[in-house]
Amino acid sequence: MEFKIIKSDHPMPDAQREALLENPAFGVNFTDHQVIIEWTREDGWKNARVEPYGPIMMDPSSAVLHYGQEIFEGIKAYRHQDGSIHTFRPESNGARMQKSAHRMALPELPIDVFVESLRALISVDGAWVPKPVNEKTLYFRPFEIAAENFLGVRAAHRAEYRVIASPVGPYFTGGLKPVSIWIALDSARAGRYGTGEAKTGGNYAASLLAQGEGYENGCSQVLFLDAETHTYIEELGGMNVFFVYKDGHVVTPSLDGTILRGITRDSIIQLLKDRNIKVEERAVTLDEIREGYNSGEIIEVFACGTAAVITPVGQFKSKEGSIGPENPEPGALTASLREELTGIQYGLIEDRHNWLVKLS
Numbered sequence: 001m002e003f004k005i006i007k008s009d010h011p012m013p014d015a016q017r018e019a020l021l022e023n024p025a026f027g028v029n030f031t032d033h034q035v036i037i038e039w040t041r042e043d044g045w046k047n048a049r050v051e052p053y054g055p056i057m058m059d060p061s062s063a064v065l066h067y068g069q070e071i072f073e074g075i076k077a078y079r080h081q082d083g084s085i086h087t088f089r090p091e092s093n094g095a096r097m098q099k100s101a102h103r104m105a106l107p108e109l110p111i112d113v114f115v116e117s118l119r120a121l122i123s124v125d126g127a128w129v130p131k132p133v134n135e136k137t138l139y140f141r142p143f144e145i146a147a148e149n150f151l152g153v154r155a156a157h158r159a160e161y162r163v164i165a166s167p168v169g170p171y172f173t174g175g176l177k178p179v180s181i182w183i184a185l186d187s188a189r190a191g192r193y194g195t196g197e198a199k200t201g202g203n204y205a206a207s208l209l210a211q212g213e214g215y216e217n218g219c220s221q222v223l224f225l226d227a228e229t230h231t232y233i234e235e236l237g238g239m240n241v242f243f244v245y246k247d248g249h250v251v252t253p254s255l256d257g258t259i260l261r262g263i264t265r266d267s268i269i270q271l272l273k274d275r276n277i278k279v280e281e282r283a284v285t286l287d288e289i290r291e292g293y294n295s296g297e298i299i300e301v302f303a304c305g306t307a308a309v310i311t312p313v314g315q316f317k318s319k320e321g322s323i324g325p326e327n328p329e330p331g332a333l334t335a336s337l338r339e340e341l342t343g344i345q346y347g348l349i350e351d352r353h354n355w356l357v358k359l360s
């Protein structure tokens with residue numbers, strides 16, 4: 001698919017952009033351009049273009065505003081020491097976006113077009129990818145919305161895919177300092193046969209009440225349990241979770257259709273296998289974690305996702321009390337996995353699984 005390029009006539013001046021790239025906050029500033037591809041039921045995907053960044057003109061009856069037909073992705077561009085720009089496993093994000101689209105009755109964008117859309121944006125906004133220091137990257141936010149004006153519950157006949165991008169620093173500003181996690185005991189994020197596996201806005205809206213409770217209790221993320229029995233650990237509001245046991249093996253909740261298939265999660269499982277560390281993907285109860293922490297069987301917990309990479313977890317808190325030490329040192333495995341993964345992403349460690357794709 002050819003992307004028409006319409007350049008902004010008022011891009012941010014170089015000096016202003018460079019100043020902003022010194023210390024970018026997460027998801028606050030956006031580059032000069034955006035990608036747009038339209039879809040109609042009659043014609044399929046069409047009018048691929050890169051346009052100046054700007055507001056979406058939307059009719060108040062636009063379907064996405066009423067029925068929440070919306071999906072998104074999160075993926076980063078990394079600048080290497082030689083100035084080249086790479087992204088990480090974009091085909092996996094493209095494939096996940098197709099699965100999300102299928103679940104939410106939206107059209108599936110071909111994976112190669114997904115990858116090309118990132119390249120097209122970088123072709124005009126490459127200068128927005130920060131220098132490779134302090135974990136700075138350019139965060140892409142590809143998303144797709146129902147864009148038909150109608151009130152009525154059915155899949156829209158018109159949709160739009162867009163990509164915007166934001167230069168970002170670390171998601172958690174405390175560096176490798178362990179974060180505390182709030183356990184949601186009164187709400188669930190996703191139920192069986194629901195939309196938990198899709199990256200759709202509604203799942204995140206459903207997590208915000210508990211997230212607010214977490215903030216009030218000094219926690220930066222929320223842990224969700226399974227909706228049916230409230231017994232099994234699922235994932236955090238925006239990250240997957242791993243537990244490291246004293247004998248060296250590692251456990252993470254299995255993908256049962258209610259949690260997001262994290263690409264970082266999948267990469268970590270591969271890196272652990274490369275090290276001959278046993279990884280179990282299985283059901284994990286909250287009781288197992290409580291007992292494991294108390295007995296000393298569980299020695300490290302970490303969360304992972306594109307935004308925060310790998311983050312050590314300290315205490316789990318809930319209205320029923322807390323689990324684990326308040327301010328533990330970051331675990332050795334957590335720290336070394338983080339170093340290996342970011343090393344691959346920034347081109348400092350050999351990319352033996354061919355995860356990187358060059359964008360420029």
Ligand SMILES: Cc1ncc(COP(=O)(O)O)c(C=O)c1O
Nearest residue numbers: 238239240260262263264305306
């Ligand atoms: C709910 C949820 N779980 C897990 C993840 C981690 O996924 P990934 O590693 O692909 O970023 C994310 C972030 O995208 C998320 O939003």
